[in-house]
Amino acid sequence: MRVGSDPASEVYVRNKAKKARELGLEGTELIHPETMSEAELLAEVERLNRDDDVDGILVQLPLPKQIDPMKVIDAIDPAKDVDGFHPINVGMLHLGRPSLAPCTPAGVIRLIESTGQPIEGKHAVVIGRSDIVGKPVAALLLQRHATVTICHSRTRDLAAIAREADVLVAAIGKARFVTADMIKPSAIVIDVGINRLIVDGAGKLAGDVDFNAASEVAGWITPVPGGVGPMTIAMLMKNTVTAAERRRA
Ligand code: L34
Numbered sequence: 001m002r003v004g005s006d007p008a009s010e011v012y013v014r015n016k017a018k019k020a021r022e023l024g025l026e027g028t029e030l031i032h033p034e035t036m037s038e039a040e041l042l043a044e045v046e047r048l049n050r051d052d053d054v055d056g057i058l059v060q061l062p063l064p065k066q067i068d069p070m071k072v073i074d075a076i077d078p079a080k081d082v083d084g085f086h087p088i089n090v091g092m093l094h095l096g097r098p099s100l101a102p103c104t105p106a107g108v109i110r111l112i113e114s115t116g117q118p119i120e121g122k123h124a125v126v127i128g129r130s131d132i133v134g135k136p137v138a139a140l141l142l143q144r145h146a147t148v149t150i151c152h153s154r155t156r157d158l159a160a161i162a163r164e165a166d167v168l169v170a171a172i173g174k175a176r177f178v179t180a181d182m183i184k185p186s187a188i189v190i191d192v193g194i195n196r197l198i199v200d201g202a203g204k205l206a207g208d209v210d211f212n213a214a215s216e217v218a219g220w221i222t223p224v225p226g227g228v229g230p231m232t233i234a235m236l237m238k239n240t241v242t243a244a245e246r247r248r249a
Pocket residue numbers: 011012015058059060061062083103104194205224225226227228229230232233
């Protein structure tokens with residue numbers, strides 16, 4: 001579900017609905033006006049909670065300023081919470097109990113696993129501590145027996161810590177924040193950032209990592225676009241199938 005017309009959200013939600021239809025999941029893109037009230041959105045969530053034909057509910061963030069995202073997330077039936085944002089699912093994740101894991105963090109883990117390198121025992125450094133990326137990525141890495149360091153805006157000598165990382169996850173939200181000198185040779189680098197830059201008057205996507213220079217140093221590195229974004233959508237499809245199977249079990 002999308003409220004309002006944030007241009008990035010329009011692209012992301014369209015990509016999600018398209019992928020769902022490709023896979024035969026009957027994804028419906030519900031679009032509401034920017035002026036929708038919080039009460040109206042909560043009523044809409046309630047309606048979808050009660051609709052037995054609906055297996056997954058996703059309310060795309062950010063929401064317009066009159067709507068408190070926390071209230072909306074809390075209102076979603078945890079069994080239909082395919083984003084894994086409800087406090088019940090967040091709690092389950094941090095306890096290591098099987099639940100609906102948030103899509104971007106699950107995608108990050110899947111990308112790391114695709115290297116074939118074991119996560120166990122590695123030093124993983126996560127830059128960023130948001131509730132939707134940094135914290136859950138750290139929890140998933142810890143569950144897989146990595147030694148996890150979380151860096152953020154108040155971290156002292158962040159570059160030195162990053163350089164110690166066997167696995168570096170960049171989720172800062174600043175274009176090209178991670179430079180080649182911050183990467184340990186042969187490290188696995190996962191770039192979660194999606195920053196919109198204007199280059200020579202044209203819009204261009206850039207990650208949180210300076211890809212060209214970093215790819216000379218890293219052993220593995222994900223591009224932006226074409227990295228974490230599409231994996232986020234893949235994990236959303238997986239969560240939706242899981243939610244559907246559980247509701248019918
Ligand atoms: N509720 N809100 C909720 N759930 C989410 O999981 C998200 N997120 C983030 C923003 N808000 C959300 C997404 O879906 C970010 N995000 C997301 C999803 C897909 C893509 C990027 C971010 C994606 O498809 N990225 C393409 C490029 C798209 C473009 O051209 O802008 C890529 O190749 O990276």
